[in-house]
Amino acid sequence: MTIDRKLINRAYLSRHDFEECNKFLDGFIERNKDTIKEALLISALVAYARPFSENKEHPKIINKIPLEKVTKPLGPEERKLHNKLMTIRNQAIAHSVFDKKPTGSIIQGVALVQQSKPYNILAESIDIKEMKDLSEKMITICDDIICNEQRKLEL
Numbered sequence: 001m002t003i004d005r006k007l008i009n010r011a012y013l014s015r016h017d018f019e020e021c022n023k024f025l026d027g028f029i030e031r032n033k034d035t036i037k038e039a040l041l042i043s044a045l046v047a048y049a050r051p052f053s054e055n056k057e058h059p060k061i062i063n064k065i066p067l068e069k070v071t072k073p074l075g076p077e078e079r080k081l082h083n084k085l086m087t088i089r090n091q092a093i094a095h096s097v098f099d100k101k102p103t104g105s106i107i108q109g110v111a112l113v114q115q116s117k118p119y120n121i122l123a124e125s126i127d128i129k130e131m132k133d134l135s136e137k138m139i140t141i142c143d144d145i146i147c148n149e150q151r152k153l154e155l
Helices: 005-030 034-052 067-071 076-093 128-154
Strands: 103-108 111-116
Touching: 005 034, 005 128, 034 076, 034 128, 067 128, 076 128
Parallel strands: none
Antiparallel strands: 103 111
């Protein structure tokens, strides 16, 4: 039986992203300054979400981790957190969706004044422990994907 080398490569790459996420979360837990916390949380979120985003095609790897393989083992609360993290990444971190970063302009005399509501990820009420637990579970899921592919070699 043949193994899916592209899937294995994506699982390894994804595993490293989740480890990076955990490294940032550990730094977040140990620091107190809001700016550092915000930067570390954004970095953790980007690292967490990277495996689920479209990546450049390469002959040795699939372009993203198969969503069904990593979300199927999740419970309802974990799936809810995963979806929340992906929404934040897609609407406020990687892109600027108006609802997350509303902006507008008003005229004051002869001047056009731009107004906007700055986005702060710390206002999202992300439970850091739950995010870390989810990222740890994703590492285990990636390990399971790799092991399942390796078992095919034994058949």
